[in-house]
Amino acid sequence: MLYSNKVMDHFTNPRNLGKMEDADGIGEVGNAKCGDIMKMYIKVADGRITDVKFNTFGCGSAIATSSIATEMIKGKTLEEALTLSNKAVVEALDGLPAVKIHCSVLAEQAIKAAVKDYYDKNQIAYDEAMFKTVGCAHEHG
């Protein structure tokens, strides 16, 4: 099998799936041309992520990485969520095929984008360098 059981579990039974109407922060990353778009919604109270939802257009690993990433940040402080690395996402899924690693990067970026949106909306100062996003390899030739 191409994917680990953990990936298939999150793909077939994604956690925290769906939209959030009253989100405090929304992050959308990726583009349709590349075949992956993740949209992450967070609800924040006292600097802590109390709820998180996602919608994803993409392959099996894009859906699975989004799903596990939401689990990994739920209940965490914003600062903790920002430290979530794509490597941790890959490990939590018991690995991803090499060509799918970019999906985990996208998941990390989706979380960061949602937090950034929350900071922007609430006029909380932050270091821009923390939120650098990378496009898909398409754009880099």
Added chain:
Amino acid sequence: MFELTGEEILFIIPMYSIGIGRCYKMKQYIYADHAATTPISEKAKEAMLAAMDRYGNPSSFHREGQLAKEALEQARSEIADCLHAKQEEIYFTSGGSEADNQAIRSAASIGARKGKKHIITSAFEHHAVLHTLDALKKEGFSITYLDVHENGIIDVSELEQAIKEETCLVTIMYANNEIGTLQPVAEIGAICRRHKVLFHCDAVQAVGHIPVDVIKDQVDYLAFSAHKFQGPKGIGGLYVRKGAPLIPLLYGGAQEKGLRAGTENLPAIIAMAAALRDACEQMSEQMRKVSALRDQLIEGLSEIPHSRLNGDRIRRVPQTINFCFEGIEGESLLLWLDQKGIAASSGSACTSGSLDPSHVLLALGLPHEVAHGSLRLSIGMELQKEQIDYIIHAVKETVSYLRNISPVWEALEKGEKAYVIQ
């Protein structure tokens, strides 16, 4: 495994989050990926097993060797009959890729000697053809890639215009492996003959599925592969019109008139002949049955909004269809169908092992984001009407689920983005 018997084996597949805890009854695993490979036919399997005892080397002069030689030539003759070729015009290879390589290399080598280093092909050939041509480009050949237009069919007048004094070869496939459209092979053959240009046809998706006649089609080379018509893997062949140049890719013994060295894979060759004979005998019945199933699929899947059938509706092989569904990605569709007991294929980037979706879908002029949402279903005789209904049901349900969780679909529905497929 793929054949349905009278006694239906029913099992329940839980649908996880799709639907509200609903369960579906389905029959055995539905194999709808015949364009990738086909299950081996009983006749081919029996022939192969029996041929295992025909252990002699066809190159040996003793009795056992000569019995093997006889069986080899018998197989060659049967294959030639199915293609309306002469026995001595059939060469055995390891499969379609080798046959494509050898035909193209042969024509190119003769062309180069005469200073003719121009080849015409189509934009959506199989990689066995396109990558061979890439290699020839590095050797100074220039290649013209004919447009396959929105319907997935080349325009013969554009072919005729593209032929130059230096053209040594036209290589166009019979039927496309991803979308199933047929090329006007006989017209291409006539044009090439008139201009005295060699014509190679990769017929891997056609042989054993539709009538192929090398005389009527006026081809100089024609490649085929056994596992696409219920024969074994690792064996195929090349028709080479008597008088057309052929050079070896493999050097060694005198097998295949010194043009393809290596002791013949006799059991596979015998099984290939059995499979092709079987396919040719059943062809009209098979075409009628499979075409009806295909039409049922097209009709059912066309009901999905913002979907499109890729390639011409009429000019196509019976077994293969390809759809795009806007707002979703093909690999996740494929994985879900597999979960639901259906084997299919997609031209999405995620399944191609690269970042780009299939070159075939892009050649049709589809934008990347739509090409990502493609699904290929290729069916066989063993499927029943009810299984096609189940496939339609499963695809509809999965497309709807994936659209529901897709931010792209959300943007389309809200009007933030324009639909590409109306």
